[in-house]
Amino acid sequence: MKLKIGLLFSLFFFGILATEAQEKTKLSLNEAINLALSQSSEVHLADTKAATKKLELETMKNNRYPDVKVSGQFLKLANAKVHSNLNNGNSGNAPAKIDQLTLGQINANLPMFSGFKLKNSIVTSENLFLSEQAKAEYSKEEVAMQIIEYYANLYRAQKSIDLLTENLKSAQQRVTDFTNLEKNEIIARNDLLKAQLQKSKVQLSLDEAYKNWSIYNYYFITTLKLASDYRIEIDEHQFDNNQPINVMNSDDVAFKNRKDLEAIHFLQKAKSSEIKVAQSAYYPTFTLIGGYAYLDLKNAITVSNAMNYGVGLSYDLTSIFKNGAVVKTAKSKALETQEAESVLADKIKIQMQNAIENYNLALKQNLVYKLAIEQSVENYRIVKDKYDNGLSTTTDLLEADVEQLNSKINYAFSRANIMLKYYEIQSASGQLLSSFKITKN
Numbered sequence: 001m002k003l004k005i006g007l008l009f010s011l012f013f014f015g016i017l018a019t020e021a022q023e024k025t026k027l028s029l030n031e032a033i034n035l036a037l038s039q040s041s042e043v044h045l046a047d048t049k050a051a052t053k054k055l056e057l058e059t060m061k062n063n064r065y066p067d068v069k070v071s072g073q074f075l076k077l078a079n080a081k082v083h084s085n086l087n088n089g090n091s092g093n094a095p096a097k098i099d100q101l102t103l104g105q106i107n108a109n110l111p112m113f114s115g116f117k118l119k120n121s122i123v124t125s126e127n128l129f130l131s132e133q134a135k136a137e138y139s140k141e142e143v144a145m146q147i148i149e150y151y152a153n154l155y156r157a158q159k160s161i162d163l164l165t166e167n168l169k170s171a172q173q174r175v176t177d178f179t180n181l182e183k184n185e186i187i188a189r190n191d192l193l194k195a196q197l198q199k200s201k202v203q204l205s206l207d208e209a210y211k212n213w214s215i216y217n218y219y220f221i222t223t224l225k226l227a228s229d230y231r232i233e234i235d236e237h238q239f240d241n242n243q244p245i246n247v248m249n250s251d252d253v254a255f256k257n258r259k260d261l262e263a264i265h266f267l268q269k270a271k272s273s274e275i276k277v278a279q280s281a282y283y284p285t286f287t288l289i290g291g292y293a294y295l296d297l298k299n300a301i302t303v304s305n306a307m308n309y310g311v312g313l314s315y316d317l318t319s320i321f322k323n324g325a326v327v328k329t330a331k332s333k334a335l336e337t338q339e340a341e342s343v344l345a346d347k348i349k350i351q352m353q354n355a356i357e358n359y360n361l362a363l364k365q366n367l368v369y370k371l372a373i374e375q376s377v378e379n380y381r382i383v384k385d386k387y388d389n390g391l392s393t394t395t396d397l398l399e400a401d402v403e404q405l406n407s408k409i410n411y412a413f414s415r416a417n418i419m420l421k422y423y424e425i426q427s428a429s430g431q432l433l434s435s436f437k438i439t440k441n
Contacts, residue, residue: 025231029151029238032224034439036147037140039225046139053129060125063118066110066288073103082300100298107291109312115280120273127270134263141259141432143223148423150219152416155234157213159412164206167405171199191394198398202405239415250352250429257430258348264341271334278330281323284315351428359421366418369411376400376407 027035037043077099111118178192221230255261289310295303383400386392426432 026233026235028235029148030436032147032151032220033144033433033436035224035226036143037438040143040223042143043136043140046136050129050132050136053125053132057122057125057129060122063111063121066108068106068108071103071105071107073101075101075103077101082297098298098300100296102294102296102298104294105291106293108289110288111285112288112311113283113286115283115285117277117280120276120280124270124273124277127266127273131263131266131270134259134266137433138259138263141427141430144432144436145423145427147220147223148420150216150223151234152420154213154216154220154232155236155239155416156413157209157216158234159236159416160209160409161206161213163405163408163412164202164209167401168199168202168206170401171195171202175199187394194394194398198402236415239419250356251349253431254348254352254429255345259430261341261344261348261430264337264344268334268337268341271330271337275327275330275334278323278327281316281319281326284313287312287314348428352425355421355425355428359418359425362414362418362421366411366414369407369414372407373404373411376404380404 079099082098175192175195178187178195181187182189182192217230217232220226220232221228289308289312291308293303293306293308295301295306380400380403383392383396387394387397423432423435426435
């Protein structure tokens with residue numbers, strides 16, 4: 001008796017744990033997006049590239065400060081002979097022993113003018129950093145859109161499993177009933193074979209649905225860095241959004257919000273600055289120079305407080321002939337980027353129009369599939385009634401059953417398609433991430 005009570009308690013306890021574990025597998029779309037943005041390797045790579053560009057910008061800005069170098073030497077001299085005209089009156093004295101030399105220097109160089117090369121180099125780095133930042137944001141939107149596609153496909157697979165499992169039970173029951181009828185010679189064996197064949201087809205479809213579910217679940221857990229045994233359940237209520245959306249001035253909204261367009265815009269500005277950097281080679285370079293020197297030649301001479309300052313000038317004469325090709329190359333690259341920006345703008349217009357048309361089509365298809373369910377269910381009821389009364393064939397009954405199953409699957413798929421096409425509009429207009437509550441890391 002105690003053993004039975006303990007067994008029941010254990011089953012109850014593990015049942016609670018299993019229920020809690022099952023609840024942990026439920027993942028909303030918003031939660032999935034947030035997990036992807038914090039765990040995806042693609043997002044981390046994009047953020048790292050942006051951080052690198054920021055460091056490169058800081059490095060370029062540091063060139064505005066003077067270069068200061070300190071150097072010193074202490075040397076031992078062997079039998080050095082030093083001749084000096086500074087003190088001829090002591091020429092009769094014994095020569096001093098000079099065996100040690102100490103040198104110390106501090107030099108500072110500050111570029112004053114280099115054809116505005118430094119200024120334009122900093123502008124170039126700033127725009128490259130802003131471009132990489134925009135690319136990182138666009139990468140996040142791409143990852144989010146990929147998660148939405150996985151989510152929709154996982155829902156399709158899950159609904160297929162549910163509907164096919166239910167239909168398989170009906171098909172199995174039909175085979176059982178037909179087997180008894182065939183034994184009693186009420187129906188022909190051919191009718192039983194048709195029922196068995198349909199059951200096999202449903203089983204194959206169910207196996208494929210399980211395979212699809214497993215694939216998309218694996219995509220999910222890999223992208224989100226979840227445990228390998230994690231099983232995701234989809235909440236059907238998230239597919240209830242089927243309202244038309246306002247698409248007024250959609251192109252203007254996309255041009256304002258698309259991060260990939262913003263990235264190439266900053267890149268184009270960087271390329272324009274690179275032209276000015278290349279042109280700076282035509283100008284001379286002026287440098288402000290300053291320093292301090294100390295010299296001590298033991299027993300001979302000591303120099304201290306030797307301050308020095310002045311201006312340095314340099315000019316590469318060969319740049320007059322060689323730099324023309326460099327400038328032309330920079331201008332060509334800037335033109336390439338400008339044309340790429342124009343091409344992308346045209347693609348965005350096409351993407352927006354396609355997304356809008358696909359969303360409107362998905363809404364219409366959903367209404368048709370919803371009506372098709374009512375029609376196919378009623379059709380199956382009528383055919384089944386006729387079959388029971390000997391007025392229709394087994395083929396008619398099985399075809400009506402297939403149509404009923406297909407209409408339910410098509411309707412479930414259309415619900416996922418509406419959500420997918422809705423977010424494709426948000427993605428095309430650059431507003432995808434703003435559609436979710438994103439948790440800042």
